[in-house]
Amino acid sequence: GVTQSPTHLIKTRGQQVTLRCSSQSGHNTVSWYQQALGQGPQFIFQYYREEENGRGNFPPRFSGLQFPNDSSELNVNALELDDSALYLCASSTGTAETQYFGPGTRLLVL
């Protein structure tokens, strides 16, 4: 399945954070979502074969990388209090295929 690390993280405002995701084997697409408490997941961006392939309404301080070994990263610079959320990654076999989600990383920004 899809795994994410770490499970929980505490940072302070202004810091930078890197979240990691390991996709299901053979999945060439990974999408990242932010889920604030009590809300549905919000699409951040999607990576397909190591290239960004679509982006939601998030500023450039949210960036990502996808590697050939089924792993990917979400990087957030200059953390703000509102960045506190559950961050989810989802992998799929293609850009238009069913997505399978990881358990998420819960980020708290103080």
Add this chain to the structure above:
Amino acid sequence: DAKTTQPTSMDCAEGRAANLPCNHSTISGNEYVYWYRQIHSQGPQYIIHGLKNNETNEMASLIITEDRKSSTLILPHATLRDTAVYYCIVARGSTGGFKTIFGAGTRLFVKA
């Protein structure tokens, strides 16, 4: 991307069928209807999806109206473990990526 409208919450008795409605009146011809559920802050779990025809799998059935403007997810024999937030999503693949837009979902409470 089309938006969806779902009831905020629903109750269902254990062992009975749970019927979760979803309106997607602005759906485009190439957009699929997807259903996911999320149990207590875990990652969303894929349930089922469809384009035009009704679909059934081991978890649920999906009924899509002929005009595709609404659909219903049916859990045939709800159990306590089906208590979760259920998201109805319309999504399409495109050169801009498969942007999946989640709404607030329906919180289903299955009661003993």
